[in-house]
Amino acid sequence: MSEHALTIQQALTAAQALGLPRLDAQVLLLHALGREPHDRAWLLAHSDDVLPPAVQAVWHTFVQRRLGTEPVAYITGHKEFFGLRLHVDARVLDPRADTETLVEWALSCLADTPAPSVVDLGTGSGAIALALKHTRPDAQLSAVDASADAVAVAQANAQRLGLAMTFHHGSWLAPFERPNANHPVLFDAIVSNPPYVASDDAHLTGLKHEPLSALASGHDGLDDIRLIVRQASQHLKPGGWLLLEHGYDQAHAVQTLLGNQGFEAVQSRPDIAGILRCSGGQWPTVK
CATH class of the missing domain: 3.40.50.150 (Vaccinia Virus protein VP39)
Incomplete structure (x- = not known):
């Protein structure tokens, strides 16, 4: 993934090009940004925002972990189940x-x-x-x-x-x-x-x-x-x-x-x- 500054849309596109499912990419980027996993509409509204370098570095790490088959829930540390937010590791x-x-x-x-x-x-x-x-x-x-x-x-x-x-x-x-x-x-x-x-x-x-x-x-x-x-x-x-x-x-x-x-x-x-x-x-x- 590029070391140059990426917009939110560019980051998502790059992750999908590496083989990450779109939903996984969105949830992991939201987590890197400190936002809730269901806040995908926010990503669309801010698709042209440039990711801060620190966020982009964390995001890159998340993508590599997911590409290594680590479950999304282990990376984010939580999972929704029957309407409850559970800690998972x-x-x-x-x-x-x-x-x-x-x-x-x-x-x-x-x-x-x-x-x-x-x-x-x-x-x-x-x-x-x-x-x-x-x-x-x-x-x-x-x-x-x-x-x-x-x-x-x-x-x-x-x-x-x-x-x-x-x-x-x-x-x-x-x-x-x-x-x-x-x-x-x-x-x-x-x-x-x-x-x-x-x-x-x-x-x-x-x-x-x-x-x-x-x-x-x-x-x-x-x-x-x-x-x-x-x-x-x-x-x-x-x-x-x-x-x-x-x-x-x-x-x-x-x-x-x-x-x-x-x-x-x-x-x-x-x-x-x-x-x-x-x-x-x-x-x-x-x-």
């Missing part, structure tokens, strides 16, 4: 808009349940749990992650947003295991966006910035989902729901796991692209 996965499908489904399942108890497994940045708590302030939310770093990120997001919930460092439902199995901790809903990529998937090599432990799960990508399905059956109230995000081609396999475990009303929901992205089922009211 390399300790957690970059929340995707597709995951809002899981939040919407959970809210629908819990619509008639007063003060529902919900746990988000593998919470990462806290996106799912925080979206649920923000929309349903009466819900009792718990969030779990095996990464202490992720728990720290999620806790900080909750504090920043003023949303009260409990956090646990541990593997899936292990923090809720009790010596007395006759009185297990039970939830109205268990939700999770767990790792679901096959460990030998070629796409993993291109994801060098994200935490691998939050992505890969065995030879077929279903190891963690199998474990969650088994554990969830011991921690759901009668009529409670288990809702899982999964890969684009895993809906049938996840439905089968749920059915074999004894879940009823097993079904899948599409994401914004029409791909079956989430599957879930209801624990029987009578066994």
Whole structure:
């Protein structure tokens, strides 16, 4: 990219010529300018403004990082999810808009349940749990992650947003295991966006910035989902729901796991692209 002074339009054009998508270029330039990511109309109105040298230097660094496949959210340090502004960095996965499908489904399942108890497994940045708590302030939310770093990120997001919930460092439902199995901790809903990529998937090599432990799960990508399905059956109230995000081609396999475990009303929901992205089922009211 040119070391000469650039206008805003020239900078955006140069970034796109290097292969940066237009939206990424705009968001990163707004961040370099200290403006909000949704303020793209401001860029159009000031397209002929010349970038100050310091801003241009920062912008150049941002472009190089993005061209190196670093997610935009890691560069800007935040991401919008379900109307909430979350802090995001390399300790957690970059929340995707597709995951809002899981939040919407959970809210629908819990619509008639007063003060529902919900746990988000593998919470990462806290996106799912925080979206649920923000929309349903009466819900009792718990969030779990095996990464202490992720728990720290999620806790900080909750504090920043003023949303009260409990956090646990541990593997899936292990923090809720009790010596007395006759009185297990039970939830109205268990939700999770767990790792679901096959460990030998070629796409993993291109994801060098994200935490691998939050992505890969065995030879077929279903190891963690199998474990969650088994554990969830011991921690759901009668009529409670288990809702899982999964890969684009895993809906049938996840439905089968749920059915074999004894879940009823097993079904899948599409994401914004029409791909079956989430599957879930209801624990029987009578066994």
